[in-house]
Amino acid sequence: MDRGESNVLKEVIIDIYRGEILEMVDEYGSGKSMFAAVLLDAVVEQGTFTGDITYYPPGGGPIDLLS
Numbered sequence: 001m002d003r004g005e006s007n008v009l010k011e012v013i014i015d016i017y018r019g020e021i022l023e024m025v026d027e028y029g030s031g032k033s034m035f036a037a038v039l040l041d042a043v044v045e046q047g048t049f050t051g052d053i054t055y056y057p058p059g060g061g062p063i064d065l066l067s
Contacts, residue, residue, distance in 0.1 A: 009034055012051075018058075 024032045053065040
């Protein structure tokens, strides 16, 4: 941003299981669209994200989806 760094989302933890549907409802400007962009690896230019996305398949070990 022209004004400097801005933290849009912080410490988002969510569990989504096979067959579930995620619906996000919150106030205007709460970060819903940014969260979706991070999940889809579609953060606009100049934007960065850090963290991890881990898949825990049934009967298997964790899989890091970003590596």
